[in-house]
Amino acid sequence: MSTTLSNQPSATGDVVIVGAGLAGSLLATMLGQRGYRVRVYERRPDPRLTGAARGRSINLAISTRGLTALNSVGLTDEVLARGLPMHGRMLHPVNGEQEYQSYSADGQRAINSISRGELNALLLNSAEAQPSVEIFFQHRVEDCDIDQTQLTLGTDDGEKIVTADVIIGTDGAYSAVRRAFTLRDGFNFEQDYLPYGYKELTIPAKNSEFALNPDALHIWPRGSSMMIALPNLDRSFTCTLFWPKSGDDSFAALDTSVKITDFFDEHYPDAATLMPSLVDDYTHNPVGSLVTVRCSPWWMNRCVLLGDAAHAIVPFYGQGANASFEDCLSLVAAIDAAQGDWAMAMPAYAEDRVVNSNAVADLALHNFIEMRDSVNSRTYRAVRATENTLHRLLGEHYRTRYEMVSFSTTPYASIEPRVRAQRRAVAIATGLGLIASGLTLAGRLRSRLARRG
Ligand SMILES: Cc1cc2nc3c(=O)[nH]c(=O)nc-3n(C[C@H](O)[C@H](O)[C@H](O)COP(=O)(O)OP(=O)(O)OC[C@H]3O[C@@H](n4cnc5c(N)ncnc54)[C@H](O)[C@@H]3O)c2cc1C
Structure with missing residues (x-):
């Protein structure tokens, strides 16, 4: 040998x-x-x-x-x-309607x-x-x-x-x-552990069908914890719960069946109703580590x-x-x-x-x-909508960070500098636009005052 x-x-x-x-x-x-x-x-x-x-x-x-x-x-x-294929993410707020956000500006990429x-x-x-x-x-x-x-x-x-x-x-x-x-x-x-771990949970098929939209990656953003779910061919979803490993607000804190169901009923109510094996999964599935x-x-x-x-x-x-x-x-x-x-x-x-x-x-x-906190915020949604519009208008000249990471082979190291350069260019163009409309307005005002005076 x-x-x-x-x-x-x-x-x-x-x-x-x-x-x-x-x-x-x-x-x-x-x-x-x-x-x-x-x-x-x-x-x-x-x-x-x-x-x-x-x-x-x-x-x-x-x-x-x-x-x-x-x-x-x-x-x-x-x-x-x-x-x-998953063409977008589906956000699940604690209360209220699910919200779909497509991953690409044209909604076509998955x-x-x-x-x-x-x-x-x-x-x-x-x-x-x-x-x-x-x-x-x-x-x-x-x-x-x-x-x-x-x-x-x-x-x-x-x-x-x-x-x-x-x-x-x-x-x-x-x-x-x-x-x-x-x-x-x-x-x-260099090795850095997040204080967060992850645990796998399951949403099985419901009446032989997907219990959630299979064309999306589902996210339950909750600040200190977060759950995601991806569809499987057998029409189930594999969920991953991310949460700190120890402390009052953590995996370790849920040490009885009652605490597990109470926690999910409060923070993940729509998912909890779709998880018949929640307590068993939670109790027996290991907590994995997240390391860079x-x-x-x-x-x-x-x-x-x-x-x-x-x-x-x-x-x-x-x-x-x-x-x-x-x-x-x-x-x-x-x-x-x-x-x-x-x-x-x-x-x-x-x-x-x-x-x-x-x-x-x-x-x-x-x-x-972003996934844990920002996807839910109004500012984040407004920025995303603007960026998608810019991509539709400017094509390859304006690409979102997500598109470059997931739908291109642009070297990872070029992405952040390009995002910053694009945003600078838009800020300058917006500033020039404001100055131009300001000058036009000032000109009109001047001639109106001149006519009166
Ligand atoms: C929760 C979670 C979700 C993820 N989701 C995604 C995702 O959606 N998309 C994505 O792109 N990536 C994802 N990843 C990352 C992805 O799993 C890894 O980046 C990928 O598995 C790396 O592949 P690898 O072959 O380098 O390592 P591994 O897949 O870990 O393979 C290493 C292999 O080496 C073997 N091995 C280890 N030690 C020895 C030894 N001493 N002797 C012989 N064999 C050994 C192991 O048994 C294993 O088979 C995710 C990771 C996690 C933890």
């Missing part, structure tokens, strides 16, 4: 990927299609055989960036066939709700269909020797050592490959990080997987450009992606506040 070790980068193409999650399995397909020999080591059993663990079946919103990467390996149609398990299964099937790709489940990476490009794996049959020309860590937010980077001089690493990871450099010797292992972000823009898929495209583009020379490709990939992943991490944190 092992290849000859050398400290010089090699272009022989024996690659090991750690983690067969979303990014690892897509990358295995991309490298397999280019003829690389790829071995993928995944710590869990094959999810296609075991299914998702309780409370871990969260569905994902996949948008233009993810679809662009999936398209490059011919998977878009298959993924879209397993997904449901993000797509797809089960994480189904997407992972599609990607695993696609990777396994490549003759040069092998996936080893129940192989947990315990250690990564960066100098020797060597992994120590825990398996049911005991410890195994494997070496390769290149190791790619796609082993998620708590990456074992990244842990080895942190022990090296010159590695910058920023680090650099993303490569050392011939080991490289990709996906959440390189940049975990909070899920409020629905971009973690989309950004990870974009990483895959960026890495293979760099390998293609360097004609298989990984020593050239890895820094080029990192230079492209680090700045963009830091930018999307900021966008995601910002969107949390």
Whole structure:
């Protein structure tokens, strides 16, 4: 299994990927299609055989960036066939009517709700269909020797050592490959937990139909807590409740069935009536953590990080997987450009992606506040309506932040500067307009006074 070790980068193409999650399995397909020999080591059993663990079946919103990467390996149609388009968000106030806000100015563009398990299964099937790709489940990476490009794996049959020309860590937010980077001089690493956690709840189908409009991502913005719901093909909705983990106003505070139902009746009354298994789900489903990871450099010797292992972000823009898929495209583009020379490709990939992943991490944190609080406010709605009108009038010259994040492949790092520049231009144009009408008015006044006088 092992290849000859050398400290010089090699272009022989024996690659090991750690983690067969979303990014690892897509990358295995991309490298397999280019003829690389790829071995993928995944710590869990094959999810296609075991299914998702309780409370871990969260569905994902996949948008233009993810679809662009999936398209490059011919998977878009298959993924879209397993997904449901959501053209807008539906706001649920505590009392009163639901309010629909379309995601794009023309109301035509949609993000797509797809089960994480189904997407992972599609990607695993696609990777396994490549003759040069092998996936080893129940192989947990315990250690990564960066100098020797060597992994120590825990398996049911005991410890195994494997070496390769290149190791790619796609082993998620708590990456074992990244842990080895942190022990090296010159590695910058930052990890920030939100005090918020998340819990999965369910709205089942009602009389075999969707209990809510399936063409929308549903949001219950409540300030200190927030719930969202995405539709599934079986006509249920997977809800995710975000709330602080501890304190009086938190997940921990609801420790009896009565407290759970009372809380939902008060804060989420319309949803509570649609959740027959609320108490059971709340009691038994785990509370997940929300962490942002920023680090650099993303490569050392011939080991490289990709996906959440390189940049975990909070899920409020629905971009973690989309950004990870974009990483895959960026890495293979760099390998293609360097004609298989990984020593050239890895820094080029990192230079492209680090700045963009830091930018999307900021966008995601910002969107949390927007979803939790602002979407309900009059000012927010007025600004959105104005921006949508400007986009309709000016086309590509004025694009909203949401459109650029979700419906374009504009580099994440260019989005905030462009939003600011557009707003400045509109402010200047408005100011000039006001001055021009002020001058016209003053001119009319002058001639009227002159006539009288
Ligand atoms: C609540 C929530 C909602 C989200 N919603 C969205 C969304 O709507 N849209 C979106 O784009 N993103 C979303 N995300 C983010 C998205 O889930 C991640 O960005 C994405 O899964 C990252 O893919 P990955 O392959 O890098 O990591 P993962 O999908 O986490 O895969 C890592 C894999 O590595 C394996 N592994 C870990 N350690 C080891 C080891 N030591 N040895 C071997 N294998 C190992 C794991 O078992 C796993 O299979 C959401 C995240 C959360 C938490």
